[in-house]
Amino acid sequence: GNxxxxxxxxxxxxxxxxxxxxxxxxxxxxxxxxxxxQYPGEGLQLLLKATKADDKGSNKxxxxxxxxxxxxxxxxxxxxxVSDSAVYFCALRDRGSTLGRLYFGRGTQLTVWP
Amino acid sequence: xxxxxxxxxYKIIEKRQSVAFWCNPISGHATLYWYQQILGQGPKLLIQxxxxxxxxxxQLPKDRFSAERLKGVDSTLKIQPAKLEDSAVYLCASSLQxxxxxxxxxxxxxxTVL
Numbered sequence: 093g094n095x096x097x098x099x100x101x102x103x104x105x106x107x108x109x110x111x112x113x114x115x116x117x118x119x120x121x122x123x124x125x126x127x128x129x130q131y132p133g134e135g136l137q138l139l140l141k142a143t144k145a146d147d148k149g150s151n152k153x154x155x156x157x158x159x160x161x162x163x164x165x166x167x168x169x170x171x172x173x174v175s176d177s178a179v180y181f182c183a184l185r186d187r188g189s190t191l192g193r194l195y196f197g198r199g200t201q202l203t204v205w206p
Numbered sequence: 207x208x209x210x211x212x213x214x215x216y217k218i219i220e221k222r223q224s225v226a227f228w229c230n231p232i233s234g235h236a237t238l239y240w241y242q243q244i245l246g247q248g249p250k251l252l253i254q255x256x257x258x259x260x261x262x263x264x265q266l267p268k269d270r271f272s273a274e275r276l277k278g279v280d281s282t283l284k285i286q287p288a289k290l291e292d293s294a295v296y297l298c299a300s301s302l303q304x305x306x307x308x309x310x311x312x313x314x315x316x317x318t319v320l
Contacts, residue, residue, distance in 0.1 A: 096248070128311075135210065135297065135311035136249070181248055191262045192237060192301060194309065196248025 094119050096182050098197035105172055105204050113167040113180055113200045115156075121188030125149075125158055125165040128181040130199070136181065139167075143187070172204045208232065210312035212298050218318045224286040227315045231279070231300030238275055239309060240283050241297040249297055255281065285317075293319045 099114040117123065124143045128136040140149030145160035154169045165182060182197040211230040219225050231238050236257050241249035252271065254262040258278040266273070270289070275281040285292055295314040301307035 133313070135313045136299075137311070138308050183248070191254060192239070192307070192309065193251045193254065193262060194241075194249070196250070198246065198248050 094123070094184060094186055094195045096184055096195055096197035098180075098182050098200050101199070102201035102203060105202070107174055107204055107206050108171045109204075111167070111169040111172045111176075111202070113182075113202070115165045115167065115182035115197060117163050117165065117182075117184050119163075119184055119186060121186045123184040124187055125156070126183040126185070126194070127154070127156055127165070127167050128183060128196075130179045130181065132178070139180070172202070174204045174206050177202055177204050210298055210300055210310055212296075212312035212315055214315055215313065216316050216318075218320065219288055220320050221290055222287040224284065225288055225317060226282050226284045227296050227298075227317075229281045229283070229298030229312060231281075231298070232310055235300035235302050235307075235310075236278070237301045237303065237307065238281050239299040239301075240273055240281070241299065243295040243297055243314070245294070252283070252296075288317075288319045290319050293317055 095118045097116050126141045127139040129139045130136045140151040142149040142158035148157045156167045179199045181199045183194045238255045240252045243249040252266045253273045255275045258275045273283045295316050297314045298312045299309040301309045
């Protein structure tokens with residue numbers, strides 16, 4: 093089946109620290125991969141995506157590379173800011189399906205201190 | 207452009223009571239999704255509509271949950287009767303296209319069942 097495993101949180105960092113949030117997946121087909129972010133009191137927002145192996149998604153200083161050989165899509169940022177404090181969700185969608193269902197990981201809470 | 211609207215934002219009920227949630231998707235979005243997000247878990251799809259037709263309700267507990275999208279625009283999700291384990295955030299999302307379109311999420315309705 094389809095599933096996503098994220099590293100356990102919470103993650104607490106100082107401003108300007110390097111961030112990595114690990115994400116691995118299991119998929120029956122050939123998935124598209126996503127990172128969503130949820131700021132306090134708001135809905136989930138798409139942060140970045142990658143649709144095929146070796147693609148790199150990037151946005152707002154965040155990056156993630158689709159690694160088919162390790163079935164991973166780790167999120168990284170070189171220098172986090174207080175405003176990056178949020179919950180981050182890794183997700184996949186089966187491109188072989190005619191449906192749009194997203195499969196989400198548990199989410200990782202990130203807190204950045206000044 | 208207005209985002210996905212949901213109401214109410216919070217609801218507290220007792221077990222065995224009924225509850226309904228409302229979602230108004232982004233104008234022109236044909237596909238609408240309802241997800242359930244239990245505390246500490248990622249969102250899980252309950253039901254997906256394409257216009258006013260159901261395309262995926264395989265994860266919907268049909269003995270107590272129902273949903274409709276009569277005019278292909280806004281949607282309601284109902285739980286009758288509610289159980290303690292239904293306590294969760296109910297997220298509505300919409301997309302322009304069924305498979306390739308980005309899903310835009312509303313702020314969610316937080317349900318507490320006592």
